[in-house]
Amino acid sequence: MMKLALALIALVALAFVPAFAGPYPLGLGIGILGYGVLATAWAMFSGPTRYISLATVAFFGLGAYTVAVLADVLPYPLVLVVAALVGLIVALIVGLATLRLAGIYFVIFTFGLTELVRQLVTYYEVNVTRTLGRYVFLPLEPEHIYWQLLALLAATLAIAFWVRRSRIGLALRVIGDDPVVASHLGVRITRTKLTLFSISCVIMTLAGAIQAPRWTYIEPSIVFNPTTSFLVVIMALLGGPNRLFGPLLGAVPLFLLFEWLSANFPNHYSIILGLLFIAIVFVLPNGVLAAGDSLWSRLTRKAVQS
Amino acid sequence: MTTFRRRTVLQGMGVSALATALAGLPVFAQDRTAIRIGYAVPKTGANAAGAGISTTPNYLLWVDDVNKAGGLELSKLGVTLPLEVVEYDDRSSSEELVRAVERLATQDNADFILPSWGTGPNLASGPTFDRFGYPQLGATAVTDMAPDLAKRWKHSFWLLGGGHDYANALVQLLVKQREAGTINNKVAIASVADGFGIDLSKAATPAFTEAGFELVYDKTYPLGTSDFAPIINEVSGLGVDTFVAFSYPPDTFALTQQSVVANFSPKVFYLGVGTAFPIYPGIAGPNHDGVMGVGGIDPDSEKLAAYFERHTALNGQAPDSWASAITYASLEMLQQAIVRVGDLDREAITAELSSGEFDTVIGKVKLVDNQLRALWTVGQWQGGKFVGLAHTERDGSRDPVVPKPAWVPAA
Known part of the structure; x- marks a missing residue:
């Protein structure tokens, strides 16, 4: 109860940030929340199963495109519902076709999926609608986007929390540890994976849909930017993909670091970023939280021995 | 353990929110130096x-x-x-x-x-x-x-x-050439499947059709295409006097080189972004002369x-x-x-x-309603300058050279 109360207090406190934060901190907040949602959603599926997905931006972009296409036609809440449905349908199709793949094949497939979705959208826009580049004019201010993302983050964390407690989360962890054992235990492997994959993808789609009004103008090259997928993976890995707050804890410092780097080292950003990625993978393969735990246990063990 | 970790997280978030909020306070500079x-x-x-x-x-x-x-x-x-x-x-x-x-x-x-x-x-x-x-x-x-x-x-x-300005100006210019009998009625358009290509071809296709031109080829190619041999080979057999490509810089350069290689030298050779770049004459060599494209300047x-x-x-x-x-x-x-x-x-x-x-x-x-309406829309390489042929407000200061000089085969 105590923990729940704390979480609620934090949520309410964060909801008041736009009241006193200036436009720039608010922009930072939107960026942090956006990546926090994506990283948490990514880790929900990829953490326990160890399926590294690079398809984050495929769903993110689909969400943004849904808003761009439907914003003039449907009321905004309904647009978000449609975006979630689009994400769900694509996730189900993709999941059914590919979740039997494992390891590196899955990584490559998901990377290809982003390109496939981008090319399909481009093909459709070029040959059917004859417009590449759509305008999103919605009466949404940055604080509205902030609040929506905050709500989505709260929902995502709640779902992630529930998954970890429930049978499906346990089943997923068993699959991640050893799929053969899992199937002998009677775990319905594909169905379990598909469920979690779909939930995770729907959240990513909504994250894209909510942020779309911030750009005004949407093109495939803008919303299907593969860098987003890589950033999400590295954030989740930094924080630790197997912990509830791990991905968020990776997203906050990394996002602020990226921002600081791009403000202070605009000409060396990409080089520093590349070195950082290598460092994270080498030095903290299980994330900072896990590294902190192991350091803690090593220290306490030493204390007991001496 | 869990409680401790979560509290740390929340504290961390609070601190960072405060820090960013403080950073948002404006700095008042009393004495301006710049x-x-x-x-x-x-x-x-x-x-x-x-x-x-x-x-x-x-x-x-x-x-x-x-x-x-x-x-x-x-x-x-x-x-x-x-x-x-x-x-x-x-x-x-x-x-x-x-x-x-x-x-x-x-x-x-x-x-x-x-x-x-x-x-x-x-x-x-x-x-x-x-x-x-x-x-x-x-x-x-x-x-x-x-x-x-x-x-x-x-x-x-x-x-x-906007896209219409450029497309309409090109069509008007070509109508004059057709009336003067320098070019025939057939036009081929290749457009890059991206913002610029689609915007311009969307405006150009109906404009050409309304002006009575026959569009014998009007297709898009994917962004990032590097081999233009199929397009040039197909177009070169269609008997067009006018080739239009709403292209991006890499495509603009590759289309030029491929057309020289295939010896496809139509009377009007018009390319998109990149034609007006200072490096274009370097890439096309002597063949840049007479090539048309988007933009232009007043050479005088x-x-x-x-x-x-x-x-x-x-x-x-x-x-x-x-x-x-x-x-x-x-x-x-x-x-x-x-x-x-x-x-x-x-x-x-x-x-x-x-x-x-x-x-x-x-x-x-x-400006007219916050827009610059006095624009060069069609240009052509003439004597080492990319001169404006058509302008949205004033008449073209230079006449187009049609047909353009034949390609000089690559050595």
Whole structure:
């Protein structure tokens, strides 16, 4: 109860940030929340199963495109519902076709999926609608986007929390540890994976849909930017993909670091970023939280021995 | 253990929220020593090449020109101040750009913010410029939405026209050639399947059809295509006198080379972005002569010639003959508006930009509903210059050379 109360207090406190934060901190907040949602959603599926997905931006972009296409036609809440449905349908199709793949094949497939979705959208826009580049004019201010993302983050964390407690989360962890054992235990492997994959993808789609009004103008090259997928993976890995707050804890410092780097080292950003990625993978393969735990246990063990 | 960890997280979030909030407080500079110009341009990513040709060199040149002249006189404040620059890399990302503009406006307290390169980035940052009341000089955005955008964002200026301007001008020019009997009725169009290609082909296809041209080929090719042999081979057998490609720079260069290799030398050879680049004659060799494309300049203007010289001296490369001069002209307009207003009142400067007349490298400029309507739309390489053939306001100062000289086979 105590923990729940704390979480609620934090949520309410964060909801008041736009009241006193200036436009720039608010922009930072939107960026942090956006990546926090994506990283948490990514880790929900990829953490326990160890399926590294690079398809984050495929769903993110689909969400943004849904808003761009439907914003003039449907009321905004309904647009978000449609975006979630689009994400769900694509996730189900993709999941059914590919979740039997494992390891590196899955990584490559998901990377290809982003390109496939981008090319399909481009093909459709070029040959059917004859417009590449759509305008999103919605009466949404940055604080509205902030609040929506905050709500989505709260929902995502709640779902992630529930998954970890429930049978499906346990089943997923068993699959991640050893799929053969899992199937002998009677775990319905594909169905379990598909469920979690779909939930995770729907959240990513909504994250894209909510942020779309911030750009005004949407093109495939803008919303299907593969860098987003890589950033999400590295954030989740930094924080630790197997912990509830791990991905968020990776997203906050990394996002602020990226921002600081791009403000202070605009000409060396990409080089520093590349070195950082290598460092994270080498030095903290299980994330900072896990590294902190192991350091803690090593220290306490030493204390007991001496 | 769990409680401890979560509390740490929340504390951390609280601290960082406080830190960012504090960082948001404005810094009050009592004694000004400079006028602060901020910009975020793509130095990396997909847009870096375009910005490196049309945008960044002109920003550098303008700052250099103004500071060499001693700065800008602010008569109401009784000072003459030099320009200082805060620059960021938007990494070709709209999200980065929006945040960089917010940072320039609220953290760096920039007095003026110059826009990024391209249509998408200018649209993406439009609401932000408007919200903070900064004039936005969209010198590299091609959009048919310009009239609506100018109404929506009062601080935005749209200086490079829309797809229809370019497509219609080309068709009108070709109609005259057909009436003069220099070209036949058949046209082939190849467009890149991306913003620019689609915008222009969407406008051009009906315009050609209405003008009675027969479109024997009208297809798109994917962004990033590198082998144009199939397109050129197919088109070269169709008996067209006019080949039009709404292409991007790499395609523009490759299409030229492929057409030379295949000896497909139509009377009118028109290409998209990249034709007006200073490197085009280097890539096409002697075959650049007579090639048409988007843009153009007035070859007789002395001011423009001087601008080309200064640009080359500072940046080591000549400007392109389409958006570069317009970008520089937009900065001259800003400069003159600041001096006329006499202080850094952005609302007054925006109003002056909107209503005043300015003397620039592209001649006298007066905006119509916050848009530059005096544009060169079709250009052609003639005697080493990419001269303007068609203009939205005045008559073309040069006549097109049709048919263009036959290709010189590659050695």
